[in-house]
Amino acid sequence: MSLYCGIACRRKSFWYFRLLSTYVAKTRYLFELKEDDDACKKAQQTGAFYLFHSLAPLLQKSGHQYQAPRHSLLELERLLAKFGQDTQRIEDSVLIGCSDQHEAWFALDLGLTSSSSQNAALQKPEMETELKGSFTELTKALFQLNTKDASLLTMAQALLRWHDAHQFCSRSGQPTKKNMAGSKRVCPSNKIIYYPQMAPVVITLVSDGTRCLLARQSSFPKGMYSALAGFCDIGESLEEAVRREVAEEVGLEVERLQYSASQHWPFPNSSLMIACHATVKPGQTEIQVNLKELEAAGWFSHDEVATALRKKSPYTQQQDGTFWLPPKLAIAHQLIKEWVEKPSCSTLPA
Ligand SMILES: NC(=O)c1ccc[n+]([C@@H]2O[C@H](COP(=O)([O-])OP(=O)(O)OC[C@H]3O[C@@H](n4cnc5c(N)ncnc54)[C@H](O)[C@@H]3O)[C@@H](O)[C@H]2O)c1
Ligand SMILES: [Mg+2]
Structure with missing residues (x-):
């Protein structure tokens, strides 16, 4: 999809949701992205990605605080291409929220073994140099993040960890498949649905x-x-x-x-x-x-x-x-x- 088309789609859905309060419109939009794989894939075109490596978020230090940079789909594709990786890996992303203007936010772990591509885990130091940041343990950085980033990143980490640990059906032993948003996993052989748990x-x-x-x-x-x-x-x-x-x-x-x-x-x-x-x-x-x-x-x-x-x-x-x-x-x-x-x-x- 072209960049123009992506923006047009986002505008269309923005006007569709305009009659609702900002909060209600956001929750309805996120609900749609969780239910509809195509809508979620479209949202990635204009969305932003938070990157992780082995569950550690990419952070940039600014004085005594940490900031979590976001990357567009285009930047992410360029990054994967530069490291000789398959863009299929983007399908491992999980939806973690959206802005008031319905820019969807995703989290992607570049260090965990990918379930949708055959690539080996990407090399951490090389990625850090390229991304001008460091993949930092969340337990160490949590208290130096603003409240919004802290809450978004802890949620993202929890969801990524859950997917990493639930790749197989506990009844059939077959690999489960995540939906595009990452709000569930399904066993293709018996259709059992697994939802992230707390x-x-x-x-x-x-x-x-x-x-x-x-x-x-x-x-x-x-x-x-x-x-x-x-x-x-x-x-x-x-x-x-x-x-x-x-x-x-x-x-x-x-x-x-x-x-x-x-x-x-x-x-x-x-x-x-x-x-x-x-x-x-x-x-x-x-x-x-x-x-x-x-x-x-x-x-x-x-x-x-x-x-x-x-x-x-x-x-x-x-x-x-x-x-x-x-x-x-x-x-x-x-x-x-x-x-x-x-x-x-x-x-x-x-
Ligand atoms: N955010 C906060 O302010 C805050 C404060 C205190 C504790 N906590 C969290 O609360 C959690 C529970 O506290 P606790 O350690 O005193 O619990 P606890 O008193 O129940 O003791 C832990 C033990 O419970 C058993 N257990 C039963 N169900 C479990 C499950 N689903 N997962 C893991 N262990 C289970 C295990 O044997 C474990 O060793 C901890 O993970 C801790 O990080 C958070
Ligand atoms: Mg206790």
């Missing part, structure tokens, strides 16, 4: 009315304490998962659950973090740490937690012996902040 995780800030309970796992960075977290078991409600996890990890019974917010968390695999406040039963505050799950847990006063929240860079606090809290981007931080700012989160049962 594991639900409850994260609970337990309070006794005046203090909150924070804990640490031995795998946490030194000095960091957080709220209690745990995967939901199959068949469990959120309420049951919260009660079980708190009982399992610190030996307490909670009631008065209050939902706070949720967050997609990509490390180490996709989780849907569901954050809640909960209070212990009156008079039951004696912690019994499950050492198979946690290294330590304790009650912290409002003042102690408020002081920890004010610390500028938690990663520099390890030497002073005091505890510190997860960074702003983590829902644990938001949950703890909410507890400090809203006394109603601590209300004990009557």
Whole structure:
């Protein structure tokens, strides 16, 4: 398709969606691209691509911040041609969003073994030189990205990881085929459809009315304490998962659950973090740490937690012996902040 035709198509769909609010029009457009392979392929013509290598996004450093560059289809085709690669590889891209003007955004991993082309994984250093950036571990770069890029890249990484790990049907053993947008994979032999998955995780800030309970796992960075977290078991409600996890990890019974917010968390695999406040039963505050799950847990006063929240860079606090809290981007931080700012989160049962 010519560049002119691509722009004309985008304009047409833009006017078609114009009667809707910007947000509704975007969601309808993305829905169409997920459902219709041809529409999605067309959207690639005028779309933009975020590049990854072995799940590490291509980033460019600008002062203390990272930026994620985008490439047009034409630039991507030129790049692949320069490295002697088949443009068929572009079919491995996954749709990750679009702009208000319906420029579709895709993510493509140039390092993972391709399912739609026979090419070997492309060479990382040569690609980095060519692209004037570096493929950087997302865990290292996350806190130096703006919120929009951080959320887009974590979603893209989670989707790319899911496709990489689900290339075969678990019933027939045959290779599955992804749709153009990457919103599902289908087994051609038995038509079973596989959808990208996230594991639900409850994260609970337990309070006794005046203090909150924070804990640490031995795998946490030194000095960091957080709220209690745990995967939901199959068949469990959120309420049951919260009660079980708190009982399992610190030996307490909670009631008065209050939902706070949720967050997609990509490390180490996709989780849907569901954050809640909960209070212990009156008079039951004696912690019994499950050492198979946690290294330590304790009650912290409002003042102690408020002081920890004010610390500028938690990663520099390890030497002073005091505890510190997860960074702003983590829902644990938001949950703890909410507890400090809203006394109603601590209300004990009557
Ligand atoms: N974003 C945040 O603020 C934040 C804060 C805390 C924890 N987390 C995330 O929450 C997740 C769960 O926390 P946790 O480690 O305390 O959970 P947890 O207390 O349930 O303990 C983990 C154990 O649960 C078992 N498990 C059951 N279902 C599992 C599944 N679907 N995937 C993996 N393991 C499963 C495994 O044996 C694993 O070792 C972690 O991945 C962590 O990264 C995020
Ligand atoms: Mg846990």
